[in-house]
Amino acid sequence: MNNKKTFGLINLGCRVNLFESTVIIDQMIKSDFSYVKDYKNADIVIINTCSVTSRADRKSRYFINKICNLKQHPILVVAGCYSQINANQIKEETNASIIIGNKYKNKIPELIKEYMQNKKQIVLIDNLFKETKMEEFPTFSFCENTRAVIKIQDGCNFMCSYCLIPFSRGRQRSLNHNTILASINELIKANFYEIILTGVNTAGYLDENNYTFFDLLKDINAMPGKFRVRISSIEPFQISKEIIDLITNNKQRWVQEFHLCLQSANDEILKVMNRKYTVKEFTELCDYIRFKNPLASITTDYIVGYGNETDEIFKDEINNLNKIHFSFMNIFPYSPRPNTAGTRKNIGIDNKVKFARTKQLQKLADEWTNSYLQNFIGKKVEVWFERSTIKNTQVGHSQYFFKVYVDETNDLHGLRKDVKITKILADNKVYGEII
Numbered sequence: 146m147n148n149k150k151t152f153g154l155i156n157l158g159c160r161v162n163l164f165e166s167t168v169i170i171d172q173m174i175k176s177d178f179s180y181v182k183d184y185k186n187a188d189i190v191i192i193n194t195c196s197v198t199s200r201a202d203r204k205s206r207y208f209i210n211k212i213c214n215l216k217q218h219p220i221l222v223v224a225g226c227y228s229q230i231n232a233n234q235i236k237e238e239t240n241a242s243i244i245i246g247n248k249y250k251n252k253i254p255e256l257i258k259e260y261m262q263n264k265k266q267i268v269l270i271d272n273l274f275k276e277t278k279m280e281e282f283p284t285f286s287f288c289e290n291t292r293a294v295i296k297i298q299d300g301c302n303f304m305c306s307y308c309l310i311p312f313s314r315g316r317q318r319s320l321n322h323n324t325i326l327a328s329i330n331e332l333i334k335a336n337f338y339e340i341i342l343t344g345v346n347t348a349g350y351l352d353e354n355n356y357t358f359f360d361l362l363k364d365i366n367a368m369p370g371k372f373r374v375r376i377s378s379i380e381p382f383q384i385s386k387e388i389i390d391l392i393t394n395n396k397q398r399w400v401q402e403f404h405l406c407l408q409s410a411n412d413e414i415l416k417v418m419n420r421k422y423t424v425k426e427f428t429e430l431c432d433y434i435r436f437k438n439p440l441a442s443i444t445t446d447y448i449v450g451y452g453n454e455t456d457e458i459f460k461d462e463i464n465n466l467n468k469i470h471f472s473f474m475n476i477f478p479y480s481p482r483p484n485t486a487g488t489r490k491n492i493g494i495d496n497k498v499k500f501a502r503t504k505q506l507q508k509l510a511d512e513w514t515n516s517y518l519q520n521f522i523g524k525k526v527e528v529w530f531e532r533s534t535i536k537n538t539q540v541g542h543s544q545y546f547f548k549v550y551v552d553e554t555n556d557l558h559g560l561r562k563d564v565k566i567t568k569i570l571a572d573n574k575v576y577g578e579i580i
Contacts, residue, residue, distance in 0.1 A: 149177060150261075153184025155208050158195025160343050160377050162225060164294045165250055166193045176254035184212075189220040189257060193250075194227035196309055198480035202227060213239045220260060224250055226313035230483060232270045243267045247299075247314055251280055273300070273315025291531050291559055293337045297325055297361070298344030303380075305408075306419045306486035307451055307479065314345050322352045322361055326368070333370040338529045338561065339400070339542070341375045348376075348383040359388055366395055373529075373544065375400035378446075381407065381430055382421040393437035402442040402546040403434055409448060410465035417452040419486070424465050431469055440520060442545045444473040449506060450499030451479040451487065459502055463509070472517035472547075474510040478503045514573050518547065521566040525580060528564045530557035543575075550576050 152173055156166035169191060170180055184190045190212045194205035205227035212221050222243040223235055229246030236244060243256050248271045256267055279299060300315040301308075332340055344350065350358040365374055376399075379388075384405065392399040405427070409415050412423050434441050454462075478499045481488040528549045530541035539557040540550050549564055551557070564577040 149179040150188040151179045151181045151186070152189035152191060153181050153187035154191045154193065155184060156193045157204055157208070158193070158197060158201060158226065160294070160341075161296060161299070161345055162193050162195060164296045164343055166191075167294070169193070169250060169253055172251070172254055176258075178254065178257075185215065186217075187219055189222065191222040191224065191253065194223060194225035196226040196230055196313055196482070198477060198482075200480065202231075209235065209239055209241065213241065220257060222253060222257065224253070226309070229270065229273070229313045230309065232268060236266070236268055241266070245269045246271070247273060248276070248280060273313075274311075276300070276315045276318060279318045279320050291337070291529065292339040292341060293332045294341045294343055295325060295328055296320070296344060297342050298347055298350045301346040302349065303346070303421075304419060304486070306417065306490075307408075307448060307482065309482040309485060310345055312484050317346060317349050317351070319350050319352050322356050322364070325361065326364055329365060329368060329372075333368070333372055336559075337372065338559070339373050339375060341377060343377040346380065346383075348379040348388075358383070359385065359391070362388060362391055366391060366398055373398055373400055375402065375546065376404070378404040378406060380421075381405045381427050384430065386433060389434055389437055393434070393441065396438070396544065400542075400546050401438055401440065401544055402444060404444045404446075405430070407445045407447060407469075409451065410462040410469070411454075411458050413458060414452045414454060414462075418448075428465070428469055440524075440545060442472040442517070442547065443469075444475075444546075445471050446475045446477070447506070448477050448479050449503045450494045454494050454502075463506070466506075466509070466513075470513050470516065471510065472545075473514050474506075476503055476507050476510060511573065515569060518569045518573060518575055521545075521575070522569065523566065525563050525565055526577070527561060528577075529561050530559065532558045547575055550574060551579060552576075553579065 154166055154170055156163055174180055178189065181187050192208050195201040196205065209223055212219065220242045223241045224245045225247060228235055228244055232244050232246065235241055242260050249269050260267055298317065298319045300317045301310045302317045304311060329340055348358045350361060407427055408418055408420060410424055415423065431443050434443060526543040526545065526549065528541040528543050530539050533540045537552065537554050538550055539553045540548055543549050551564060563580040565580050566575060566577045568576045
């Protein structure tokens with residue numbers, strides 16, 4: 146009979162959280178706990194919370210309260226951005242067993258064992274502004290046993306007026322570049338085909354002796370082996386032509402997707418946001434990327450309804466976005482965040498108008514996505530196939546990062562295949578056939 150304590154994990158939020166949650170699961174298993182997907186029946190539940198929007202706050206509170214109200218009263222561990230900011234509230238209003246923020250995630254198994262022994266609530270919240278080094282954490286985690294994620298950096302030094310991240314994640318810290326390169330070597334030997342470089346401000350990577358993000362990319366580019374690398378996101382004011390040239394000139398090594406966080410397509414709003422570029426500069430950056438690779442995927446994050454976004458300003462945003470034509474957009478209605486300049490100045494427009502504009506922009510963004518994908522009809526793309534959950538259909542990501550579906554009964558998991566794109570469905574699902 147298995148007497149191991151079971152645990153479940155609820156992950157909320159960004160790719161950095163996803164990386165950390167995957168590592169936490171691995172650490173828990175190595176510490177002799179048994180993972181179960183159905184957290185409702187687990188002895189221990191870990192919630193990795195998010196606080197990027199008010200909706201994320203609500204989801205975090207919802208899951209905390211849901212677990213607290215379960216009949217079997219599992220040991221509840223609350224971690225992440227929401228608990229970093231709201232630890233006192235969680236302590237006062239819930240019966241959470243362990244409350245930590247974005248530090249001590251690497252200590253969760255030990256903290257659980259301590260709680261199991263003493264039965265006393267544990268609250269550990271440090272001031273992350275004082276942190277200067279990356280917390281010791283396993284270097285990488287795995288996605289579907291085919292892709293691996295390496296967290297190269299944490300925190301952010303930019304005080305954008307809408308953003309909570311400097312308060313919830315602290316100042317920028319970077320992982321030693323030799324550790325990153327050694328980890329990639331280890332992954333190559335283990336036959337992982339795609340490696341994702343992620344962080345809170347990924348392109349802000351800076352190691353000792355002024356070793357920059359570009360230095361890291363050059364060293365990765367020079368490594369032997371058949372693997373490709375994707376960069377999770379880059380701030381537009383931190384991407385140079387050198388970086389673009391390196392990525393577009395080495396299409397077999399680098400996924401041809403540039404996730405550039407625009408946030409607004411109006412200069413007045415960008416200024417209020419405390420962003421460090423103009424719409425013209427951003428557009429010229431996109432033009433250069435497409436000059437280097439006309440098929441490159443350019444994606445973004447975008448906030449609707451921030452500042453004095455009048456009808457005239459919103460029309461200007463739409464006109465500018467029509468010129469940029471992103472291949473995909475993550476669109477968010479502005480959500481006031483505690484401690485930020487935007488909240489202190491009560492910046493933002495009426496919710497009804499904001500949500501209507503979000504819906505309007507999402508419709509246009511879907512059309513731009515479809516227009517981008519239509520460029521691939523009849524073209525060959527390289528697809529690394531992942532584990533499919535659809536009967537008689539195999540799925541994988543192309544080197545442009547969009548998913549490709551192939552009608553095929555044979556399991557192609559972990560294989561690289563050249564695929565000819567045959568059709569784009571109305572929901573922007575891409576189908577192809579193996580060449």
